[in-house]
Amino acid sequence: MSVKKVLRMGDPVLMKVASAVPTYNTPALHALVQDLLDTMAAQDGAGLAAPQIGISQRVVVFGIAANPRYPDEETIPMTVLINPVIEPLSEAVADGWEGCLSVPGLRGEVPRYTHIRYRGFDQFGMKIEREVTDFHARVVQHECDHLDGILYPQRMTNMRAFGFEAELEKAAEAAAESDAAR
Numbered sequence: 157m158s159v160k161k162v163l164r165m166g167d168p169v170l171m172k173v174a175s176a177v178p179t180y181n182t183p184a185l186h187a188l189v190q191d192l193l194d195t196m197a198a199q200d201g202a203g204l205a206a207p208q209i210g211i212s213q214r215v216v217v218f219g220i221a222a223n224p225r226y227p228d229e230e231t232i233p234m235t236v237l238i239n240p241v242i243e244p245l246s247e248a249v250a251d252g253w254e255g256c257l258s259v260p261g262l263r264g265e266v267p268r269y270t271h272i273r274y275r276g277f278d279q280f281g282m283k284i285e286r287e288v289t290d291f292h293a294r295v296v297q298h299e300c301d302h303l304d305g306i307l308y309p310q311r312m313t314n315m316r317a318f319g320f321e322a323e324l325e326k327a328a329e330a331a332a333e334s335d336a337a338r
Contacts, residue, residue: 158191158194159191159194159195159198160191160194160195160209160210161209161210162195162199162204162208162209162257162258163207163208163209163210163258164258164259164260165256165258165259165307165309167258169207169210169212170207170208170258170302170305170307171305172207172212172305173303173304173305174205174206174207174212174213174214174215174302174303174304174305175212175213175214176213176214176239177213177214177215177238177239180238180277180278180279180280180281181279181280181281185215185238185279186279188206188211188213188215189215189217189236189279191209192204192205192206192209192215192216192217192236193217193234193236195209196217196218196257199257200224200225201225201257202218202219202220202225202226202229202232202295203216203217203218203219203295203296203298203299204216204217204218204257204299205299205300205302205303206303207302207303207305208257208258208302214238214239214240214303215236215237215238216236216237216238216240216296216299216300216302216303217234217235217236217237217299218232218234218235218237218295218296218299219232219233219234219235220232220295225255226291229291230290230291230292232291232292232295235278235284236278236279237274237276237277237278237284237296237299237300238276238277238278238279239276239277240274240275240276240296240300240303241274241275241276242272242273242274242296242297242300243272243273243274243275244269244271244272245269245271245272245273245287246269246270246271248269248270248271249267249268249269249270250267250268250270251265251266251267251317252265252266252268252291252294253265253266254266254294254298254308255321256298256307256308258302258307259307259308259309261320261321261322262309262318262319262320262321263318263319263320263321263324264308264309264312264317264318264319265312265314265317265318266294266298266308266311266312267311267313268293268294268297268298268311269293269297270289270290270293271287271288271289271293272287272288272289272293272296272297273285273286273287273288274286274288274296274300
């Protein structure tokens with residue numbers, strides 16, 4: 157359909173709990189899904205939630221194959237997930253760096269469950285249920301947080317691990333050089 161404007165942190169739509177999708181396989185739902193996919197692709201995103209384009213409905217899309225923003229991460233199948241439910245399958249939590257199209261230019265270290273099951277439906281009403289780990293689990297949790305009005309900085313426990321991408325990269329390079337000189 158078209159590439160939409162991605163709302164940024166502070167927009168009231170991003171702070172709301174999104175409404176459940178009552179009916180699947182409708183022209184409006186198919187158009188929303190296509191807008192999400194087009195917008196995510198245009199931004200090189202790993203995922204996108206409907207509230208990020210101003211639609212307060214419980215719809216997320218995610219998936220990566222080769223993505224310049226995540227060059228070292230595992231492949232995640234392109235997925236449309238509607239009315240999702242997430243269930244942690246272990247107590248294990250790991251910190252990992254995240255970014256967000258609604259928080260452009262910034263990254264932060266966020267604790268997430270490392271092993272989850274997610275359930276929901278695709279846009280046709282077909283049931284989806286997967287058990288996933290690591291980066292795939294992180295992406296799903298990040299996107300589904302948007303449906304509850306939560307952005308990743310609200311999940312952070314150490315604000316010292318939050319900053320602009322360019323400065324974080326410079327600091328990492330300087331640390332690596334310092335370590336190499338020892």
